[in-house]
Amino acid sequence: MTHVLLIRLAAPLQSWGAVSRFSRRDTHSRPTKSAVIGLCAAALGRDRTAPIDDLAALEYGVRADHPGTPVRDYHSVGAGRYPLRPRDIITDHRRAAAVSASLDAATGDHFGHHELAGWYGAPKKIATDPVSGALVSGEVSRSALITERWYLSDAAFLAGLQHTDRAWLEEIAYALEHPKQLLWLGRKSCPPSGTLAADILPGPLAEAFTAKRLLPDGEGPVLSGRRPWAWIQADPATPGASPVNDQPVSFDPARRAHGTRWETRTRVAISADATEWDIIP
Incomplete structure (x- = not known):
């Protein structure tokens, strides 16, 4: 049955x-x-x-x-700039090194002693914005994926x-x-x-x-x-x-x-x- x-x-x-x-x-x-x-x-x-x-x-x-x-x-994914996420710095030594290099070059400060350390986002690459001086995702030339x-x-x-x-x-x-x-x-x-x-x-x-x-x-x-x-x-x-x-x-x-x-x-x-x-x- x-x-x-x-x-x-x-x-x-x-x-x-x-x-x-x-x-x-x-x-x-x-x-x-x-x-x-x-x-x-x-x-x-x-x-x-x-x-x-x-x-x-x-x-x-x-x-x-x-x-x-x-x-x-x-959805639109990618393109534009995104603030830096501190968690990524803590868990990824390569990003930490990139942050230190960018901050030293831009302000002389290092991560943990700068106002940018509190910003939140989800970047994959790190660069200094030429206008604001903020640490951002560096993939500015990437086209958005729809x-x-x-x-x-x-x-x-x-x-x-x-x-x-x-x-x-x-x-x-x-x-x-x-x-x-x-x-x-x-x-x-x-x-x-x-x-x-x-x-x-x-x-x-x-x-x-x-x-x-x-x-x-x-x-x-x-x-x-x-x-x-x-x-x-x-x-x-x-x-x-x-x-x-x-x-x-x-x-x-x-x-x-x-x-x-x-x-x-x-x-x-x-x-x-x-x-x-x-x-x-």
Whole structure:
């Protein structure tokens, strides 16, 4: 008999990269299987180089209770001058030597006995500003790098992992609430809010998604007359199934790989007597 572990994925911000490249980091409209399996692997304390065959074999589905709003975070990195950070001087003898040389040449003072010692910043190179005499980052000719990162704001998803071994799902559920590594929803800037794992229900994913409610009465699309969309892993021969390239194969940085799986998209009619998620901050 199959069982389904339900996982609540909600936070002020979350980001599920699918085709991110270089300076542009996108987000999928919903959590990917690769990301959720990675979340479970981190909770279990597995290293990136560890095998994930047992986790990857879990059947996956996700329900979009509150799809959220796409938000773009604009970044510019580099170019310009930055004040000197004292911590860098203390921990890096090469920078300390550069500071001493710059101060001696400019003022005759040395680090620790100059007003510039209290300045804070994050430079990589050190030089004396020709106008102000302040110690600054010396990379003034470097062009700014423009980056773009996308997030989902105020989103709530219900993910499901299906397997025949209930004990295995219980082990994952315990790890999600007692993680051995820090957990985040796609990026380190996106920690989850509230509990992650709760119920393990008998039956397939399609049935499990009808039995649990994330949002209280009167909130969100679930209870306002609309039914949420759900994407459920399926056999390639299933009518209407489409391919998705987020089947995790390895998280090893040296040979990271993803394969293709198949899924169907369907509306979920949440049961009138569905229990509400018990959120513990």
